[in-house]
Amino acid sequence: MNEQTAIPVSVDTDSHQGEFFILTSSFWGDGRFPGLEIVNENALIAPGMLVVAPPTGDPDQYPERPHLVHIPEKGGMPRDFEELGGIWIISQALKDVFAAVDPQAFAFTACDFTLADGSTGPQYYFCDVIRRVDALDVPASRVKVKVDRNFITGEDERFYSIAGGASLVFKKDVVGSAHIFRQPHCALDPVCDRVMHDALIRANLSGVELQDASAL
Template sequence: MPASGNGARKKKAPKLYRVELDFRIRRPPGWEMENFDALGVGPVLHSPQGERSFPPLSETPRLLIDKSLGRPPVDWELFHDFGLASDRMMSVLEAVDAEGVAFLRCETRSLRGGAPAYWLCDIVRTLDAIDEEKSNVEVLDDGTDFRRYSYMADSSFVFREEVIGSAHIFRPRFLDGRVICDQVMKDACKAAGLKDLRFQDPYANWKYARP
């Protein structure tokens, strides 16, 4: 049956998800960064101000992984400003969107022999994709280098689809504590059997704005 009007069906905006570790995992992870003090980064490992990347490290991060420390590590763990990704998680992220991620391999060991490979991981793509005029957002520290959006629950954000383009995973500018992915990335993670990740509806009422 022919379409009405100009015959062109409006493209549906891709669905977005907030990517998180499943916080229903209550047991502590069974690993520790045993040479953290020697990395030369101070008390917190975080990106340099104004960009997403790994800071210069004095040594290769070294993980001790052992069940005596807690539960087995999952495919995605949180570590300060970054993540720790299993080989399987790293492979999925690189295959789907290599330009949006960066990895630094850690040395791993166990008290009982071999240990699985893990990578320090960062989502390095930051997009200025939130339409402030159409969003309900409180801007904090406006006009400074620390400008950011409030995480208050009554905020809502409208995304500009043309800015996101073909990106499958990214951080919103001024809200870079959040990691957002699309359906393609979610489906790839599910197909690879990655567990203990949650794909939530993005924070508050995320929407798309078309150009």
């Protein structure tokens, strides 16, 4: 694999501040974690896979409804936004925001949730951003470019790395009306625009972290 730093940006990336944001679940801090487990995890793993896959939007993806349980010995009650084994786990309140702003971008799967005393907890969902848009403006961004050979097609493919910091600029005409998407060929959490950012801020939800894509 070849790795090289992209050509230095020729535009002022400061002018792109506040346009796009990386959406992630924030760390708890102080050595704390959510006390969540998927009790029927093994039943949800597809044949040939090692872990539970994020939801795809297929209503028959999982053979049974995911079942979460709170274990106080392991951590606190889940916030509005958690990530467990690579799967977003979100509250009803966060789902409502996502569905109101950009419903076609997401896949949701409702979960059962049992509290430590055996009673039923609030509604949570598995969630994933299923829209992919190749909108990265590479010449205008500061990002490492990796080139790797695809041995199936025989062609070189470009991958983007933000390791060590990056400043990402996205083409608005390519993004179009999308308010959140995943950037292909980049190990990056989903990218959202100002509309989604502002809706999440107004909702004042716990566990939501938004980082300006122009200053990673």
